Amino acid sequence: MTMKRYPIAIALAVAGSFAGCWTGGVIQLFSCDDPCYGLDPYECDDPCATCEGECLPPPLLGYDDPILLWTGEAAEEAAVPECPPEAPGLVFDGYGGFEADHVCPECRCTEPSCELPGGLTGSASAACDGTTPTSFDAPAGWSGACTAPAAVGSGELGSLLIQAPTVSGCAPANDAGAAPPELPAPWTVRARGCSGEAGVHTCREPGKMCVAAPVPRPTGFAMCVRYLRPGAPECPAEYPELREIYREFDDTRSCTPCGCGPLEGSACTALVSAYEDEGCSALLGAETVTLAGPKCVAGPELRIESMEARWIKDEPGTCAATGGVAVGEATPKGATFFCCQSDEVIAVP
Template identity: 65%
Template sequence: MTTRKYPISLALALAAAGSFAGCWNGGPVQMFSCDDPCYGLDAHECDKPCTVCKGACVELPYLGFDDPILLWRGEGASAPECPAETPELVFDGYGGFADAHSCPTCRCAQPACELPPALRGGASATCDGTTPMSFDAPDGWSGACAPIASGELGSLVIPAPTVSPCAPTIDPGGPPAELPAPFSVRARGCAGSADAHACADPSKMCVASPAQRPEGFAICIRYLRQGEPKCPEHYPELQALYTGFDDTRSCSPCGCDPPEDSACSAIVSVYEDGGCRRLLGAGTVTLAGQKCVAGPDLELGSMTAEWVTNEPGTCAPTGGVAAGEVTLEGATYFCCQSDEVVAIP
């Protein structure tokens, strides 16, 4: 931009020719080579007649508020980079905090009646031998014919069945096992150059802003005093944000009480041969205790088992209790322009 002073006669001639426009400042006319300088302004307001706002002309800051900036708000854990026109990061924070957190709903898998994993034999005919020998069943034995081999025994102990513990699980339709982030909104404030005299309207100032603001960005003013403000007319939307938080939330781990109302009983049979054909003896065992099969001269070749009662019961779940809280830090209030379009009657 070039500013020159011309005699009034020349100025009037140029003005009549339509090549220039200007504003009066007592005596000579100041002529400028820009289009429509200071259009609609009084002479005393014509201090930067050819300046063009390369951002956005917005209302001057209100008492108690900082200069306007671009504020982005969006869902998720990350925020975009500041636009090139407003490269200075002046706020980074969070919003959308929940008042309380939910924990998973604990459940318990079904327990199971389990057959004895092994038989014990000894030389004593009364099952009170001090050095018993163990005859293991196959892993995961279901009661089918299983070969075993032993020398001569005086007696055989068939152990009682057992009930497996319940495995804790969580309700798939409830809250997840891992606590989500305590916030649902991320926010970022970005600033650039500002000029109080670059707008044609003296009640407005020029702030840096992209020609097309990216989605999620709005022009906002930050409240500089304590407490929650009442937003002014031109920035009606209040945004309560925080610079940080202390998260002490937790959920007690899921567990299961021992099984209750269990009823497990089975007939265990032993055979002389390895194919479960020549029955040597059998005994019914329950959760109440083991069974003794007395000799003499027992010699085992195989064994089978069959459930008489298979009712393992149920387990009561424990855990899933919420504790702790989120303590918010650095409360910050912004008042933002609204994108709402209001119809004019």
């Protein structure tokens, strides 16, 4: 340590309490009221103060002073700790462990379904091509149960057109027009650097400096020095662990919109029966209809007062989901390199 030296014959006339030590034939005297009297600050190690933190090796040329650096696997901001009271200054916030790829939510399509014919259409002609057709509509969401639409009098119909079944319900389960889904944070490591004021020259060990820090050191915090030159350093033995952290990043990640491909393998066949009474007892006739199209049934003086239907083949098929493809990437910017002591090692002042 460096301190004011007084000859052995000096009169102890200075007010306050004094202490002394013998070094090379000279008595070194100092007063704890003013231990650095007459010296420049860089020349004086205060012999009366103690290190309020950790005594650490000073950084080599090209590195900044040591700071407390917290790193952890934290995608949520709530998991990032505040700087401790002993080192309250926030000097660095950053991210690391960027994921090269991202995963999009799986696109899905609603299940298609076979839908029964919407009803019958009566015509005065025998070819279902009358100019004034009469509709016998089934109720909405018809299950095929007996229903009695409005009837017409006998002799007014020469044919009945049985509408074809349809397939519906194959649509994206995800809103194709919505904004891309919110993707998780692209980093796996979150970092925060903290510093505080400490009496740098208060360590008893030669060649060490005092760094503000709580003792014991909180979990996840390590003492680190930031590399100030371009490129990645080869960390010194005193701070052997290299950590690469970024201050910011560009995020162009997104997912292509969801959609549904064409229906495949659909086979819907219904048996539709028409009755002359309102209770589906007096059968007029029954015909099968498929997805191929409607069917015309001719006959003189057709009279219909009720109808019902049932499935012979109910195979709506499938449609493949499209979209949900990951595009873009998260690109880190501004690499900062820290050389750190192990966060499992706690320095003793």
